[in-house]
Amino acid sequence: MTVARSALAVALATSTAVGHLVYPVALHLAARAKRPPQVEAPPQWPGVTVLVPAYLERGVIAAKVDNVRKNGYQGELEVLVVADGDPATADAARAAGARVLLLAERGGKSQALNAGVRAATHDLVVISDANSELEYDAIAYLVSALLAPGTGAVAGEKLEGEGGELAYWRFESWIKRNEARLGTTLGLDGGLCAVRREAWEPIPADISNDDFWVALDVMDRGWSVAYEPRALMTEPSIGSIDLSWERKTRVLGGGLWVMWRKKHLLSPARGLVSAELWGHKLWRSTLGPLSHVALLGLAAGSARRSRTAQVFLAGHAVAAAALVAQEKGRRVPLPGRVAAQVLYLQVVAVGGMRRFLRGDRVLKWDKPAR
Template sequence: MLILFYGSIFMIAFAYFGYPLSLLLLSRFRSRPVARRAIAPSVTLIITVFNEEARIRPKLENTLALDYPREKLQVLVASDGSTDATNSIVESYRDRGIELLPVRTRGGKENAQKEAVEQARGDVLVFSDVATMLDPEGLRKMVANFADPAVGCVSSVDRVLDKEGRPGGEGAYVRYEMWLRSLESSVHSLVGLSGSFFAARREVCSDFSADMQSDFRTLLNSMRLGLRGVSDPQVVGYYLDVADQRREFDRKVRTVLRGLTVFFRNLEFLNPRRYGFFSYQYFCHKLLRWLVPLFMATALISNLWLASGSVFYSLLFCVHFGCYLAVGWSWWRRALPVWTPLKIPVYFVVVNAAILLAWWRYLGGRRQVMWTPSQR
């Protein structure tokens, strides 16, 4: 039980801190900078929407403000079976160069993206969510990464803000993820892209899947072609924190469920003889991270067992279990802490609860195709 207890704690720590530390140490001996250069290839910007009449205008105005040659930019809005005024609003922007691709039968985000890819004319395909706002120079800076022939796809840096413009618990967690992506880029390659704003060479999207997570799978397609994915700290996507934490929990479950589907359909990437260092990244960043709820449960159960014969472990279990009770109570009462040092551990437990539920659904045979954008 001591081995289980401390082993579980070690695996949790390694998933979140040991893996980044190994990358940090390796970066001192191995560095793969991106040969960025100002270029202007033809670009198709794909915006996927479903019933976004309340947010589509600001997104289109933000898109039209991008500093990129208009003759080389195709803006394509793929409407996934929208039933509100979304399509008519997009149509009103036709004279300003916005194209509408109405997907009559709702088939999910990736299906709409796949249809848009088939209509795209650009050599570089850029994908963006309606809730994500971009800097005017964002598109130019993103495209500059493709001057490096080894780059197959590029991810933005996410900035999550509350309504007052302050980072919250998710914002702190996202900053951790962005730091980790920066390390991965500097050493070898990303393992996943930001689904809200990413880009890829056209050939990387040649076999775009209609039922698998597009950001994750696009990165894997790049690796198959001998290319890599990078994160550009100069390319930022801004979006507000979610308005309803319960709905955000459901979104996290869907995201992990879709990620598990992609992962287990691409187990070949765990073969280091074929993919080298990326196999280590693939295991640590994805599978090991998704196993953290199992390690948390094992640590709690083994702590309970040890508590029967030790005052120290009894006190430790009281603190251990008490933390979970406090998180559950605050979640049930919807009284989440506003102080970031308290909000981060609450968010950590909630995230891993979502991962655990995603595992339950995946092992039960459920798969996720449909999507409903989070309200922010």
Template sequence: MEAIALIFWGLALVPYSLFPLVMRALGQKTKKIEEAKQQAKLPRVSVVFAAYNEEANLARMLDHLLAQDYPGELEVWVGSDQSTDRSDEILSQYSAKHPSINWIRMEQRSGKAQIINRLVSESKGDWLVGTDANILFAPDCIRQLLLEAELNPKATVVGGSLFYRGMGESAGQGIADQERWYINWENYAKRVEYDRTGCAMGVEGGLYAIRRGAFRPIPFGTFMEDFYLSFSAMLRGEDVAWSLNAVASEDLSHDRNPEFNRKVRIAHGNWQNIGRFIGSLHRLRLSVLLVFLGHKLLRWTAPLLVLGGILLGLVPGQAWSEGGKITWTLFAGLSGYTLVLRAFVLAPLDGVPGLRLLNHLLLMNLALGLGFLRYLRGSTNGVWEPTPRTNE
């Protein structure tokens, strides 16, 4: 069992060691720049997103959508999830002034998945662009998403490059700089994955496009609808493209506690998708399957692998024949929990970037573990509270 424990710990390290090394070694292909053919009629696009108490973000977000330079037909559909602030008032004002902006108020708190399903049924676009209320699109963002799709007719989902704004002086006191490091790595990895396998391993929920024919109703209570839709496309043998030039920005909280709660919710959604798709992995192309294992599955299950290795080390008379090994195992486990506690209590006092990054990774894995426990508790309605943001 000692060997099994070591295998568990080795697998837990793959997403943070071997997989990044492979991505760096492969690198992006040097592509010849292609020009998309000018279509006689550009596809209609429907931007859809849910909003709950987003009065601080809605007007600016809608202004950015109205400023898109996409030359085709563009409409916006917003679903207010029983907002109690001025969100509905803002949506009413914009829809009265701009015929392309439409909105509905849900009859009860419904969650993002149900709202997106409803908005898709109301909209008319050939392509659906999913986003969030706190995302700001670059002027050519939608055009670049559709350009990438035109360059790859096999692609039914296209992800864009999401970056964080709000990186002021206070960032070092919270978690924004670590999040920036993480999202930059994700953007790089997805580009390499797309170049090498034809599929980026998932898209950002704040910036993606999907062909209407590829959209499938999102199951009730789903938190990570972006991965559900993109992975469903992969299982059907379709490409999930990724555009370096389709750019949007997201404001970020410097407060670690709400951000941690958001990560727990995301982890819960990841486990929902593992439960749905684990029996269908044989349908993936081999290259896509390997990327899924290295980029997603082993990272999501890393806390369980580490815990499993520790528990194997405590089996008397089997896993470890020498008392010193048991002692070492206990020390390693307790040290890990101590570092997690330190991440909550002392990290704001840290001035060492490397140590802050370690704290951040530990918190990410703690969130994955708590998300797993929430998943085991059963289904949920998928409603959420917006994370406090910098609004910079």
């Protein structure tokens, strides 16, 4: 490579690594001197509403209600199922003993959450998906963290996947833990989180990424978002790569729309929130993957003359082969699964950008009945 091409390669490699390496390292260095927030059980447990938005969940909703009731929470507990234009799910939830709010027509998850928070009996609201299973005491851990002064929402922890996917979720958990040490995290997961009603503002009708919007909206108005890794839930894998692609590109495209709607938070004047948005989300979803594509093009053009370019391209070939092998049900060693996951997420990011640029915001997505 010429000096100019080498400099370009270094710049592209650095840009590619910002979201997955540079930001995490800088974040850890900034957070390591900070003590983790001390979360203690309150002297008296307040009343809590567990809000479950549900659509086509007739087969699992009774188990969900039972799982919530057996979670061990010692205060008053209301289970509120918002059936999003789905009478069959409403009937099953009512039979299981939940309080049910049946919406006249399907409006999508964000609008079901708006209706549920508005109808909740208690001021502390735990949000959880119908197909997720809460680990014992998850509700109590969320409530304890939510009671801290200035905390508007709390992110729980999701256990999902295996191999490369599990490694990715553990990496995300580590990011959220370090962000929370600095004061707030934007890593809210709609599968399990908690929010104060006084910190809640209705989610706009054009927003599909409810959890990301809520995190940014809460922080935009001066509240912090805590992270409680002991509040655990498990969720079944989404299944085939086709379903995973649809979901992940939809989430990334919707996330870019959220950042566009909240673009004032990207200003450096917003301090920690801006740094987390750029490092945790925006760069990783846009400039990083685009730099990766450009780096691949540069390597392909230099492959005849550069051993480094050859190794770089060979690594991608191995990752692609591992991804295909996994889809066919073959066992792949852990390094191969991790490489396949990294490559897949970069490709997904490009797909998410394409959906964003097309204005493809799916508010009421197709989903299998459970």
